[in-house]
Amino acid sequence: DGGITQSPKYLFRKEGQNVTLSCEQNLNHDAMYWYRQDPGQGLRLIYYSQIVNDFQKGDIAEGYSVSREKKESFPLTVTSAQKNPTAFYLCASGTRGKGANVLTFGAGSRLTVL
Amino acid sequence: AQTVTQSQPEMSVQEAETVTLSCTYDTSESDYYLFWYKQPPSRQMILVIRQEAYKQQNATENRFSVNFQKAAKSFSLKISDSQLGDAAMYFCAYRSAVTGNQFYFGTGTSLTVIP
Numbered sequence: 174d175g176g177i178t179q180s181p182k183y184l185f186r187k188e189g190q191n192v193t194l195s196c197e198q199n200l201n202h203d204a205m206y207w208y209r210q211d212p213g214q215g216l217r218l219i220y221y222s223q224i225v226n227d228f229q230k231g232d233i234a235e236g237y238s239v240s241r242e243k244k245e246s247f248p249l250t251v252t253s254a255q256k257n258p259t260a261f262y263l264c265a266s267g268t269r270g271k272g273a274n275v276l277t278f279g280a281g282s283r284l285t286v287l
Numbered sequence: 288a289q290t291v292t293q294s295q296p297e298m299s300v301q302e303a304e305t306v307t308l309s310c311t312y313d314t315s316e317s318d319y320y321l322f323w324y325k326q327p328p329s330r331q332m333i334l335v336i337r338q339e340a341y342k343q344q345n346a347t348e349n350r351f352s353v354n355f356q357k358a359a360k361s362f363s364l365k366i367s368d369s370q371l372g373d374a375a376m377y378f379c380a381y382r383s384a385v386t387g388n389q390f391y392f393g394t395g396t397s398l399t400v401i402p
């Protein structure tokens with residue numbers, strides 16, 4: 174079945190450590206997105222990518238980095254520069270270009286900084 | 288950036304009754320798309336319904352329908368015959384038809400269904 178796989182589902186990190194969240198899709202979607210979800214704040218865009226080897230910052234990119242070396246994969250690294258990384262992270266993908274194209278989401282990754 | 292506002296942080300409805308969730312948005316564009324997503328306790332985001340701004344007819348998906356008022360920039364979701372499985376966070380989202388790159392989400396409405 175086609176879908177988006179995020180791993181790990183739960184992750185614990187010590188302060189000062191970098192951590193990478195994995196996102197893989199087999200939907201043949203060009204566009205991929207990373208969102209952060211905090212209580213009462215909805216979904217905030219961290220980074221998005223429309224094509225391989227290209228990505229753009231979203232509204233809250235500071236302290237995060239991404240890569241897009243393959244169409245299927247869009248990993249997110251939460252660096253030690255992110256001051257408040259404890260959150261729920263959602264990866265999504267969609268078709269590129271204009272149209273009522275919907276986002277398909279992964280099941281999310283919960284990051285807790287100890 | 289476009290702004291999407293959901294002014295009801297929490298709502299509740301009796302099972303089998305009807306509830307309406309509100310959403311407003313701010314844009315200067317005339318062509319865009321609007322969506323309602325549902326996030327149940329599993330936290331898996333699921334598309335509920337979508338609306339193209341150029342269509343005057345309100346979208347409907349089974350028990351879910353929208354009231355799209357373009358001039359008022361309003362996009363409310365009506366859930367009829369509410370079921371226990373409808374309990375979830377509901378997010379309204381906007382996507383431009385011009386750039387089409389980003390989706391803008393509201394802060395969500397938590398819906399409780401009372402048996």
